[in-house]
Amino acid sequence: MPSVAIAGAGLVGALNACFFAQKGWDVSVYEFRKDIRTMKHVQGRSINLALSQRGKSALEAVGLREYIVNQGVPLYARLVHNKDGKTFSRQPYGKPGEHIVSINRRHLNEVMITQAEKSPNVKFFFEHKVKSVDYEKKQLVVQCTSQPSRIPTFGTRAASQDHAEIHVEADLILACDGAYSAVRRSLMTIPRFDFSQDYIEHGYVELNIMANNNKFAFEENVFHLWPRGHFTLIALANRDKTFTVTIFAPFSEFEKHMSTTEDVLSFFEENFPDAFRLLGKEHITETFNRVKPQPLVSIKCSPHSFFDNLVLMGDAAHAMVPFYGQGMNCGFEDCLVFSETLEEHDNDIASAVRAYSEKRVNDAHTINDLAMYNYEELKDLVNRNSYKLRKKFDTI
Ligand code: FAD
Structure with missing residues (x-):
């Protein structure tokens, strides 16, 4: 089976692990934090999130929709x-x-990690910080912040291990390491990579x-x-x-x-x-x-795919202001769209990776713009008569 290395076990990384667990791939996930299931307090962003249809459809595909919706x-x-x-x-x-x-953000994240881990082909490496991507060698550079590291186990191959720094190879690399993505940072010098x-x-x-x-x-x-x-x-x-x-x-x-x-x-x-x-x-x-x-930061970049084997997803690709309640939902949809694209391309990683970016960048930019527009709406426009009038005739 092919192997996938995922940077970040946040909402999007954990859901991606569920998708690839289901496909039977060898999955390894590298997460900077400790295992949140063992932590008393988890620092981070909003305590709760609004889950919409976009996110529900992605959860449905990994069999978690009903359970999660009933927990909300x-x-x-x-x-x-x-x-x-x-x-x-x-x-x-x-x-x-x-x-x-x-x-609840924490509960949702924990449920997805536990669900992915039920598959013997999935391993989470907590307290493993992704430092960069070595794109010539197609490797993730990971630093273990607790000793000893459990890498390598299976699936992804540790090409070399120098002190606590590990070079991880995989057939596919998914960067789900959030708005300040270390993977994205190491791609910044690539010609024609747009970023704002x-x-x-x-x-x-x-x-x-x-x-x-x-x-x-x-x-x-x-x-x-x-x-x-x-x-x-x-x-x-x-x-x-x-x-x-x-x-x-x-x-x-x-x-x-x-x-x-x-x-x-x-x-x-x-x-x-x-x-x-x-x-x-x-x-x-x-x-x-x-x-x-x-x-609050808004990030756009293009493309989302690189070197036939690397994809940016979730906030790493399109962090957006929270006023449309779509950051996580859009990240969940990324997972679903990529999974479907792989199937459409008979699991040919290179062609799916290329097609994904073509499909996804415009949609991500559009949701990002809508989030910025809703920023205006929530703070002010909902109070205006013109808005109330318009809303009266809206079907949704
Ligand atoms: P993150 O959730 O940031 O996860 C990234 C993960 O990667 C983390 O676990 C992090 O520890 C890890 N990581 C980071 N760097 C490294 C590294 N170098 N190596 C290894 N691991 C690393 N969205 C909605 O859809 N609905 C809402 O109602 C909503 N409300 C929001 C309210 C607020 C106030 C904010 C700020 C955001 C809100 N969002 C909402 C957006 C949502 O929080 C994000 O879009 C979502 O968390 C993105 O998930 P992600 O997995 O891409 O990134």
């Missing part, structure tokens, strides 16, 4: 909270019954609303939104009856209005009075003392 909270509409803290407007996502699903990176002026901070007597503090089956012009607050329910609440605002706004305890409390009280009451002064103060606003 369905969201049927946006609920826009007005500034008085008492009135709302409801914007359904689609026809009755159509919904997206709020999913934009940090938007907004950052984000995550907070929590606790369960109220073991009940949801707000209506759970909607996406809560407090659009306030150039900043916005959102909240998504979790299965444990808490809400993950995220404020998106320009860094200048964080500095100007949220840098002292007094300021941040009056900012929340004035702009999001109903959320303010449920978040509580203590929690807001503690969070803003502990965490700094995180940046």
